[in-house]
Amino acid sequence: MFKQFTENIDGKQVYLISSMGIFILFFLMVGFILIRLRKAHVQYMSELPLKDSLEN
């Protein structure tokens, strides 16, 4: 099944490998930010849609 990815790229593996690298880096960055988020902040944010106005 994975042959199609390795055979059809005519020596242009650099595009695939660099793309995967960029994605992993990006994913780790977002993961790091998520871990650093404070619980109180997350709770505040998730309740925002439920507060339209001070009266609500």
Next chain:
Amino acid sequence: MQPEKFYYDNKIVRNFALATIIWGIIGMLVGLLIAMQLYKPAMNLGNQYTSFGRIRPLHTNAVIFAFVGNAIFMGVYYSIQRLLKARMFSDLLSKIHFWGWQLIIVSAVITLPLGITTSHEYAELEWPIDILITLVWVVFGFNLFGTILKRRERHLYVAIWFYIATFVTVAVLHIVNSVELPIGLWKSYYVYAGVQDALVQWWYGHNAVAFFLTTPYLGMMYYFLPKMAGRPIYSYRLSILHFWALIFIYIWAGPHHLLYTPLPGWAQSLGVVFSVMLIAPSWGGMINGLLTLRGAWDKVREDVILKFMVVGLTCYGMATFEGPMLALKQVNAIAHYSDWIIAHVHVGALGWNGFLTFAILYWLIPRIYNTSLYSKKLASTHFWLGTLGIIFYVVPMYWSGFTQSLMLKEFTPEGLLKYPNFLETTLRIIPMYIMRSIGGTLYLLGVILMAYNLFKTMLAGKLVPNEAAQAFALEPLANQGNLENQEKWHKVLERKPIRFLILSLVAILIGTFIELMPTLTISSNIPTISSVKPYTPLELHGRDIYIREGCVGCHSQAIRPFRSETERYGEYSKAGEFVYDHPFLWGSKRTGPDLQREGGKYGNSWHYNHLLDPRSMSPGSIMPSYSWLIKQELDTSHTELKINAMRTLGVPYALGYEKIANQDLQKQEQIISQDLAANHIRVKPNQEVIALIAYLQRLGTDIKNYKKTGK
């Protein structure tokens, strides 16, 4: 500190809601008409303005940009004011946005039936309307960011992230896919040709699905679902991961629309890999939505609005699982060009976009009219009609897709095609087409019920055009102690909206550059073929008629390297064959056979008779008749402009050729009309049909000549 009193603008929300309902019904009615045309050619109504090729884009544009577009603005204008505790930045910009958008839609309704089209799917509108779209989008952007900048809530909820990504990405997609060279007020040629044009188009096309049909709806889901369920979203952390992963990955997936085409293999592979990865964020979003209802499933049993949301989210889950599967080459080999794709698209459009829109309308209209819904029973009937409609629509389309694809690929034990005549496979799936239109009718009936229910609701209540609200003005950050340090990452990400916009832009541009730039700039990606020559002036005109009539909606011009296709259609497509094709015309659906090697297959008289009455040549054919081509004279006043434009775009017409092009054109007209006369068909040489025949007879012949002469 005293809270500030201000008013939410509900009138603009109501206007977009009305437009959503009205255009939704119109768009779906056109959809129903084209569905019936596919089994009853008389439904083409015997004139050029209602023929399938011209109004199929009207259906897609109406449901995507008119129905879904207005629904997006309705949801965004309602939610963003409340999430930011601020009225929209400018009532005037809101009005310009609303009326500008309706003007774009009306322009589409007029120009598409007239055959004014660029032929790029979901980007068919010609350049003056493209400019209007850009202006209106900028107005929307100003209003959006103006509201964000004058907000009373420091934090931007994740829904707003999705809106910002939608705004910026749609702007990029629209501009890049609209780079055209005008040759008149209503005609232009894309600057890209062949493979490059295909790549740009499907980078656009796929991301129109991503950033018009998906991200704004996800934003709306993250706002409206908690409101409807009365509880916060299941995981805010997951929503952030969902957002970044989705916008980063989606932008790469476009090439899965071009598998087995002459697009460079590495670009196809990138498209496949990122498409498969898309399951993760898409399902993350769906699960986040569904789990928001954990512990509230009893409410789902009672509340029809939540029922719509649950089915909508489930359809999103199904479509986003199916999408990556369809991107696998082995699956794509069967599904591409078939009704399977139509089924896939409609699970998303009818289920995800449709049902979410209905849920939001049912929730929002009673609130802004300060009343309750006129009839819950009618809404419930709508829900069941809609759900049954989806099932009756998609099941026959899956069935039809599998059946036709497998028939087209079947060989006899002797190694010959079992169904050499394409029409045989079409006739087999006609019952599915009939079933599909029943499904569509059920769905549309539901929408009409909803319209009645909502109009009665509006009549029972009174619009609250300005809804009073209170919130504290934003305090300067200096007063908030060390909170600043604790929220460093949050500040970097979303406290500065313009910076956030740039970050989103960077996320989508990474994939765009890596994928598009090599194909657009490195010539070795598109090997040329010496025997491929520019079109003659008459063929060029014929090609423009082919574009005008929307032939590309049913006929592909891209033969994949499968034996079942090379046996049926001839040599598979090569990149170098399309270098003069502005725009490319590969198509995405084969309701009829591929035409890339059509040239020389039949005589001119066959084409003449077939265009005049397809059933006279192919009994049972579902192709519309093109009788007007025999009555209308070819307009050759633009020949010079067309040749000049093509030369500007790199097509090697000799300097000065534009001056004598019409002479060559007339000579070729004479040859074809004399040949027709020899076959007892009397037609004036300057009729449009002659140009179209010239184009059809040219298709694929360059490669045939190459094989004969070796040059």
